[in-house]
Amino acid sequence: MDFAISGEVIHPAYLVTVGFVIGALGGFFGVGGSFLAGPALFAVGVPMNYVVGTDMAHITGKSIVAARHHRALGNVDIKLGLLMVIGTVIGVEVGAQAIEALERRGNVEVPVGISFTVILLAVSALIAWESWRTIRQGRALRAPKPPTLVDITSLSHVTRKVHAIRIPPMISLPASGIPAISLWVILGVALVGGVFAGFLGGGAGYVRMPMLVYLIGAPTHVAVGTDLFEIVISAGYGTFTHALKGNVDIIIALVMHTGAAIGAQIGVQLTRHFSGPRIRLAFVPLPLIGAAVVIYKLLTGTEVG
Amino acid sequence: MPRRPQPSVRELMVELALYAVLVVGYLSGVLLLIDDRVAELAVETGVLYAVVALALIVGQGFLLDIVVENLLRFVRSWMNGR
Numbered sequence: 001m002d003f004a005i006s007g008e009v010i011h012p013a014y015l016v017t018v019g020f021v022i023g024a025l026g027g028f029f030g031v032g033g034s035f036l037a038g039p040a041l042f043a044v045g046v047p048m049n050y051v052v053g054t055d056m057a058h059i060t061g062k063s064i065v066a067a068r069h070h071r072a073l074g075n076v077d078i079k080l081g082l083l084m085v086i087g088t089v090i091g092v093e094v095g096a097q098a099i100e101a102l103e104r105r106g107n108v109e110v111p112v113g114i115s116f117t118v119i120l121l122a123v124s125a126l127i128a129w130e131s132w133r134t135i136r137q138g139r140a141l142r143a144p145k146p147p148t149l150v151d152i153t154s155l156s157h158v159t160r161k162v163h164a165i166r167i168p169p170m171i172s173l174p175a176s177g178i179p180a181i182s183l184w185v186i187l188g189v190a191l192v193g194g195v196f197a198g199f200l201g202g203g204a205g206y207v208r209m210p211m212l213v214y215l216i217g218a219p220t221h222v223a224v225g226t227d228l229f230e231i232v233i234s235a236g237y238g239t240f241t242h243a244l245k246g247n248v249d250i251i252i253a254l255v256m257h258t259g260a261a262i263g264a265q266i267g268v269q270l271t272r273h274f275s276g277p278r279i280r281l282a283f284v285p286l287p288l289i290g291a292a293v294v295i296y297k298l299l300t301g302t303e304v305g
Numbered sequence: 306m307p308r309r310p311q312p313s314v315r316e317l318m319v320e321l322a323l324y325a326v327l328v329v330g331y332l333s334g335v336l337l338l339i340d341d342r343v344a345e346l347a348v349e350t351g352v353l354y355a356v357v358a359l360a361l362i363v364g365q366g367f368l369l370d371i372v373v374e375n376l377l378r379f380v381r382s383w384m385n386g387r
Contacts, residue, residue: 004340004341005343005344005347057358057359057362058362060359060362060363060366061363061365061366062366063366064363064366064367064370065366065370068367236359236363239355239359239362240356240359241355243354243355243358243359244351244352244355245351246347246354248347248355248358250343250347250357250358250361250362251335251336251344253362254361254362254365255332257362257366258325258328261328261365261366261370262321262324262325262328265317265321265324269317
């Protein structure tokens with residue numbers, strides 16, 4: 001199939017299949033999936049500027065479908081999602097500006113990249129340890145069936161310490177079952193996620209989703225749905241700005257979305273059959289993929305997401 | 306949005322099949338009717354292309370989902386009425 005905007009010829013079945021896989025992962029884990037979509041488009045010769053913009057457009061459509069279905073299951077905290085958008089946008093800008101400023105002073109890509117890799121490996125190891133421990137203790141089996149505002153983690157003492165930060169304004173998040181939490185904690189968490197996104201590209205959901213669970217204290221299912229809701233807004237904004245710069249082949253995105261929309265619905269429905277700790281355990285490889293993206297970028301100097 | 310009743314596997318399969326037909330129809334419509342025009346817009350006018358691109362992807366994601374939801378509601382009420 002000839003895609004006139006980017007000037008590429010790609011088999012539509014390839015795009016639909018890639019979209020389906022990313023849709024299913026996104027619906028289940030609450031991530032955008034740029035760490036897979038980026039390399040998949042790049043692998044068939046799509047120019048890098050089109051990879052980033054087209055990926056954004058496809059993620060917007062897929063996240064709309066997944067977020068709508070998660071909302072129908074009661075898994076979206078809109079108030080939390082909207083507040084997170086503010087922190088994420090600032091974080092993306094801070095991350096991008098910081099990298100540029102550091103680059104002007106010299107070659108900092110290697111030390112920063114190694115730091116991010118270590119953080120992502122640590123996140124993966126932490127989630128693996130925590131979810132495995134929770135499941136082994138049998139606590140997951142006693143956990144109420146989703147959808148629920150009660151989730152069990154082995155790091156609940158960390159969440160309690162975060163909730164003990166009483167810097168005003170304090171806000172309540174009834175949809176997540178959180179009576180009071182400092183607004184600055186939410187913005188801080190979103191900011192950190194945004195900085196990762198600014199450095200790595202994509203949405204960095206593999207960092208934000210665990211932070212939503214362990215630091216904010218959102219139940220895993222709500223964290224997945226809320227992260228997708230936030231991605232709709234941030235990726236929609238990204239689509240518009242990239243399209244203005246001529247970086248979006250919307251026809252490629254639409255073809256990918258035919259598979260992604262189906263995959264996203266399957267991914268969302270699958271979350272009904274898994275407890276929070278089991279979703280988190282299955283999530284473990286995602287930060288590892290993020291680490292692989294950083295290592296690839298360091299070795300080749302090429303963006304992949 | 307009110308919480309929807311959770312669908313059975315059969316209902317989900319019907320929903321996905323219906324969605325697949327509509328999404329392929331939507332894409333075919335775009336390719337047949339406005340593909341060339343969209344490609345021209347991408348070269349000529351950045352702002353209009355950005356608006357159209359966002360509208361197309363949001364339309365595919367949001368509107369089709371609403372159409373499927375309403376079609377399923379109609380089918381369910383029709384089946385119950387028989």
